[in-house]
Amino acid sequence: KWLEKNNELKQDKNTLKKILLDLEKLVLRDAEVKVFDEIFKLIYAKLYDEWNGINNPEYQLEFFAGDRSPEQVKSAITILLEGAKRSWAGVFDSTDKIELIDTHLKVCVSFLEKIKLLNSNLRVIDEAFKxxxxxxxxxxxxxxxxxxxxxxxxxxxxxxxxxxxxxxxxxxxxxxxxxxxxxxxxxxxxxxxxxxxxxxxxxxxxxxxxxxxxxxxxxxxxxxxxxxxxxxxxxxxxxxxxxxxxxxxxxxxxxxxxxxxxxxxxxxxxx
CATH class of the missing domain: 3.40.50.150 (Vaccinia Virus protein VP39)
Known part of the structure; x- marks a missing residue:
């Protein structure tokens, strides 16, 4: 419910493409990582988090930065990514992991935490992913x-x-x-x-x-x-x-x- 209420995509406060462009410009370009690979690790971690929220009424969303330390954010996102790898086999190799340093990862999560991907407007998603x-x-x-x-x-x-x-x-x-x-x-x-x-x-x-x-x-x-x-x-x-x-x-x-x-x-x- 929190994510639905605060969803910036639904409120037209932002677009996924703009968020990804800002992430690349402000964080990822100088992070010495493959931008595509790292963004999609975050996308799948977020999808898994939202999917759990929809299918389990007791589940508390974990894809957020808040006042957590960079290390705590890294731990939470790593757990989500591992869950996504198990649920949707064939997308990542078993050895794939978050390559971003903890501080960069926390910034990226803060950019993505207030958008809802599941059941989003496909035109917006399609343009961003292409x-x-x-x-x-x-x-x-x-x-x-x-x-x-x-x-x-x-x-x-x-x-x-x-x-x-x-x-x-x-x-x-x-x-x-x-x-x-x-x-x-x-x-x-x-x-x-x-x-x-x-x-x-x-x-x-x-x-x-x-x-x-x-x-x-x-x-x-x-x-x-x-x-x-x-x-x-x-x-x-x-x-x-x-x-x-x-x-x-x-x-x-x-x-x-x-x-x-x-x-x-x-x-x-x-x-």
Missing amino acids: YLIPEEYKKKEGQFFTPRPIQDMVVKMLNPKAREFVIDPDCGSAGFLLHSVKWVAGGVITGKGLPIAAKNFTQNNIYGIDFTKEAVKIAKAVNIIVGDGKSRIFGGGAHGDSLNPLLWNDEIKAALRPRLLRFPKSPEKDR
Whole structure:
């Protein structure tokens, strides 16, 4: 309730993109860390904190700086990150940890503590997360983001229904998947949560695959934000070709096999 009441995104006092830009300018640029990696550790720690708050009425939020010492903040955020790693496997390596020094971390947490991510306005989240993809990686991988009007047009042509499945084997930051959710939700996604049909569609019927670790982190985070903690976004196969199902890893094959059967009542015909 406290976070809902003080949410700066909902009150239009701030935007996530501006907060991240300020963090990079004031703290992260000179912190000798990879900006993308450290911000997403904090994003996932915060998502885990909010998710616990929603699912456990007795839970007290831990993602805040307040009058705690930098060491106390570091301890709390580390615990949250470890919980996020367990809950949403495949986003981080088991050895990943907060690399920021304690004083820098406390400043970062103070910037993020009064924003609510779960069920936030997706346009705001989408714009902020796209900004985070490192420019050098975009150039190296030849990445680009499909313009929003084109995503809207393609989804409108496909006209996905709540009972249908949408699979994007090269999902990037999950733009097409989220526009599919938006379509099923009636054309808009606000911070008030999804209609039941659209929520079920988000949690159970959309799948995304990508070989870029940064894109997967973004896509999974956005999917978690929309789906109240659930995500069906997967990292690409061992050979880095998410478009080729023959190269998908076992996790992807197991998750998508029921969705890709041409003869669901006679699966032996698909072998």
